[in-house]
Amino acid sequence: MKENIVIPIKIERVKLWTRRALEATTWLICLGLLAASAVVAAGAALVWLVSGSEVILVLGLGSGLLLGLAGVWHLLRQLDRAVNQLRHETPAA
Numbered sequence: 001m002k003e004n005i006v007i008p009i010k011i012e013r014v015k016l017w018t019r020r021a022l023e024a025t026t027w028l029i030c031l032g033l034l035a036a037s038a039v040v041a042a043g044a045a046l047v048w049l050v051s052g053s054e055v056i057l058v059l060g061l062g063s064g065l066l067l068g069l070a071g072v073w074h075l076l077r078q079l080d081r082a083v084n085q086l087r088h089e090t091p092a093a
Contacts, residue, residue: 030078033071040064 044060047053 026074026078030071030074033067033074037064037067037071040067 041061041064044057044064047060048057
């Protein structure tokens with residue numbers, strides 16, 4: 001019986017797929033922040049329509065604005081990082 005079992009997976013391929021998965025996750029987090037800001041603001045507007053509480057409206061819109069700003073900031077950082085990677089990418093020979 002063989003004692004050494006070799007699994008034929010190239011480590012570079014695993015690294016590549018891990019990097020792609022992490023990049024996709026960061027994009028989803030950025031877009032999720034933007035979506036969450038819209039949901040919070042819309043929820044605050046609906047609660048304001050039902051209850052008439054202006055405090056809830058102001059808190060909801062303020063929270064939505066902060067989430068939106070964080071999402072836009074992260075999205076701009078991701079786009080800048082993607083542009084830099086494309087700029088410094090070496091052409092295939």
